[in-house]
Amino acid sequence: MKAKKLKRWTGFDTVVTVLAILAVAITLYPMVYVVSASISDPISVMAGNVVLFPVGFSLDAYRIVVANMDFWRSMLNSVLYVIVGCVLMFLTTVLVAYPLTRPNLKFRKILTYYLLIPMYFSGGMIPAFLVVSNLGLYDSPLALILPGCYSIWNIILCRTFMASLPTEMIDSALIDGSDQFRTLLKIVLPLSKPVIAVIMIYTIVGVWNSWFNASIYTTREEIQPVQLYLRHILSAASSSLQSRFLEQLPPEVRQGYQQMAVSANQIKYAMIVITTVPIIAVYPMFQKHFTKGIMLGSLKG
Amino acid sequence: MMAIPLILIFLFSYLPMFGIIIAFQDYVAGRPFFGEGVTWVGLKWFREFVGSFYFPRILRNTIVLNVMQLCFGFCVPILFALLVNEIRLRKFKKITQTVSYLPYFLSAVVVAGMVISFIENDGIITQMLRAIGFEAKSLNANPGAFPWIYTLTTIWQGFGWSSIIYLSTISAIDPGLYEAASVDGAGRIRKIWHITIPAMLPLIIIQLIMSIGNMLAANTDLILLLYNSSTYKTADVIGTYVYRETLMGGRYSYGTASGLLMSIMSFVLTYMANAVCRKKTEYSMW
Numbered sequence: 001m002k003a004k005k006l007k008r009w010t011g012f013d014t015v016v017t018v019l020a021i022l023a024v025a026i027t028l029y030p031m032v033y034v035v036s037a038s039i040s041d042p043i044s045v046m047a048g049n050v051v052l053f054p055v056g057f058s059l060d061a062y063r064i065v066v067a068n069m070d071f072w073r074s075m076l077n078s079v080l081y082v083i084v085g086c087v088l089m090f091l092t093t094v095l096v097a098y099p100l101t102r103p104n105l106k107f108r109k110i111l112t113y114y115l116l117i118p119m120y121f122s123g124g125m126i127p128a129f130l131v132v133s134n135l136g137l138y139d140s141p142l143a144l145i146l147p148g149c150y151s152i153w154n155i156i157l158c159r160t161f162m163a164s165l166p167t168e169m170i171d172s173a174l175i176d177g178s179d180q181f182r183t184l185l186k187i188v189l190p191l192s193k194p195v196i197a198v199i200m201i202y203t204i205v206g207v208w209n210s211w212f213n214a215s216i217y218t219t220r221e222e223i224q225p226v227q228l229y230l231r232h233i234l235s236a237a238s239s240s241l242q243s244r245f246l247e248q249l250p251p252e253v254r255q256g257y258q259q260m261a262v263s264a265n266q267i268k269y270a271m272i273v274i275t276t277v278p279i280i281a282v283y284p285m286f287q288k289h290f291t292k293g294i295m296l297g298s299l300k301g
Numbered sequence: 302m303m304a305i306p307l308i309l310i311f312l313f314s315y316l317p318m319f320g321i322i323i324a325f326q327d328y329v330a331g332r333p334f335f336g337e338g339v340t341w342v343g344l345k346w347f348r349e350f351v352g353s354f355y356f357p358r359i360l361r362n363t364i365v366l367n368v369m370q371l372c373f374g375f376c377v378p379i380l381f382a383l384l385v386n387e388i389r390l391r392k393f394k395k396i397t398q399t400v401s402y403l404p405y406f407l408s409a410v411v412v413a414g415m416v417i418s419f420i421e422n423d424g425i426i427t428q429m430l431r432a433i434g435f436e437a438k439s440l441n442a443n444p445g446a447f448p449w450i451y452t453l454t455t456i457w458q459g460f461g462w463s464s465i466i467y468l469s470t471i472s473a474i475d476p477g478l479y480e481a482a483s484v485d486g487a488g489r490i491r492k493i494w495h496i497t498i499p500a501m502l503p504l505i506i507i508q509l510i511m512s513i514g515n516m517l518a519a520n521t522d523l524i525l526l527l528y529n530s531s532t533y534k535t536a537d538v539i540g541t542y543v544y545r546e547t548l549m550g551g552r553y554s555y556g557t558a559s560g561l562l563m564s565i566m567s568f569v570l571t572y573m574a575n576a577v578c579r580k581k582t583e584y585s586m587w
Contacts, residue, residue, distance in 0.1 A: 012489050016387045020397045023381060027400050027461065030415050033425060048428050092306035099303050111307075118310065123317025124564065125540065126547050126557045130323070131316045134333070147313040150306050209408030212522055216548055227410045231526065234414035265418050272411050279406050286406075287399060 038062070038269035046263050061266035064245050065274060073222065074229035075275070078208060081144060081225055085207040086200055088149035093199060094192075097158035098184050101165075115152050125216075132217055143217035144225065148207070154199045161195040162188060194289065201286045208278060226275050234268055324558035330551065346558035355542055359563075360517075363538045367516045369452045375512060377460045379505060382467035383493060398468075401461025413526030416454050417441055442531040451527060451536070455520060466508075467501055474500045510578050514571030517563055539563040 041056025211227035420440035521540025528536035547556030
């Protein structure tokens with residue numbers, strides 16, 4: 001009787017469902033619109049006929065973007081930044097986090113303070129900029145890699161996780177003659193997979209989405225990441241945008257496109273879609289690990 | 302091996318802290334922060350910034366954006382968490398959550414680019430406003446619209462993500478409380494009101510203190526991408542001002558001083574918010 005009462009669908013459930021559907025719709029709508037507009041018939045887009053679903057079908061905007069070499073170079077740059085960023089993030093995190101869990105570490109207290117102070121104080125945008133340029137990194141790919149290749153938050157997260165591993169296992173390995181490196185490699189790291197996965201996913205998303213440092217530390221287009229390229233395109237005037245993209249097409253193809261006049265907004269939307277695909281690809285992985293990550297985050301060290 | 306990361310931390314976290322010293326100097330680009338040839342100017346840059354036309358404008362804009370965020374944005378994740386918690390269909394609950402987190406992972410460039418293309422003259426939002434009878438021109442160049450656009454954008458991008466922390470608090474509530482309330486004849490709304498919300502209250506208060514303490518901080522990243530010279534009037538905040546003044550204008554000492562002044566004010570505000578809260582309630586951050 002009681003269980004039946006709990007399971008009954010009430011008016012309250014209907015209200016909850018409607019509101020939840022509304023929230024989902026509002027969240028998804030801008031993204032659906034961008035995808036729809038990017039694959040619709042250009043004339044319908046310009047006439048404002050696309051509201052939710054694609055009207056007509058045309059991949060012209062994608063053809064134009066894909067033919068653009070600057071775009072591919074910036075994508076490649078971003079992929080490289082992500083790979084290098086992940087490797088360095090992994091190393092800087094693990095190489096500090098693991099020693100911090102060992103009981104025989106010297107100067108532990110000083111080290112802890114050394115890590116804590118930058119979490120509360122920072123020099124701010126300009127001093128950071130001046131340090132990077134005085135180190136001679138201005139306009140070098142290293143300016144985009146080094147300042148962001150460590151995260152004290154990640155170090156503390158990782159240390160907390162590693163400290164929760166059974167110490168007996170690590171100690172017995174050390175007694176059996178394994179040195180610190182082998183122990184780290186063979187025992188601690190395999191057990192720390194969950195926390196490392198979380199850190200890597202955050203790093204991938206963070207590096208892929210970053211643009212601000214590139215905009216202040218670099219001027220050369222050859223080394224700029226895709227988000228900064230995207231920013232230039234998105235803020236460019238529509239007329240200059242069309243010519244910029246059309247110039248890159250082979251002459252015989254260009255003729256055809258000039259007549260079709262793909263709208264500048266469609267080019268923007270197509271680029272948004274292409275640059276977001278990698279994030280959407282990482283998202284399911286993230287889904288799997290993030291509850292753990294949140295839980296780890298709440299276990300402050 | 303541990304030394305390499307520690308050196309990197311020194312270079313990119315500690316050296317900039319020493320660099321703050323240039324706020325009291327007449328710094329010339331390329332010079333070291335200390336040593337000979339440094340001209341000390343005391344508080345000259347601070348006085349110039351406080352006396353400038355920009356100081357009141359930046360302060361007002363920052364406070365307006367944060368108050369709007371607090372009024373409209375603060376409760377959205379809380380309400381959303383309550384809503385999600387009431388969904389009984391497991392699958393649907395999961396889908397709702399998954400979708401709501403997604404915008405958080407889009408880059409600021411993409412989000413701002415989408416928003417701007419929607420509010421331009423031929424953008425979808427402008428068209429919709431026109432369809433329901435507004436005399437809507439491009440919202441992009443309208444200073445009055447900027448705070449709304451900024452607030453709605455940040456809510457859209459962050460509400461799902463911010464709800465996680467509330468949801469985890471809700472999931473920690475003892476189910477026995479709900480059962481006891483059901484036995485006593487409480488309906489679902491009463492259970493929300495008398496069990497769920499009180500359980501969330503400490504967290505809500507801490508989040509509120511943090512928002513008030515952050516009253517002088519703003520999402521520089523997003524504003525830089527969303528604003529343009531016709532909306533500076535309502536969009537300019539300290540980060541964007543320092544960005545233009547220093548990185549475009551080369552006034553390093555002045556920019557550092559203005560940034561430092563705002564950080565100090567912000568710190569004092571956080572401290573005060575926490576102190577007031579500790580006195581009035583039993584909750585506080587530290």
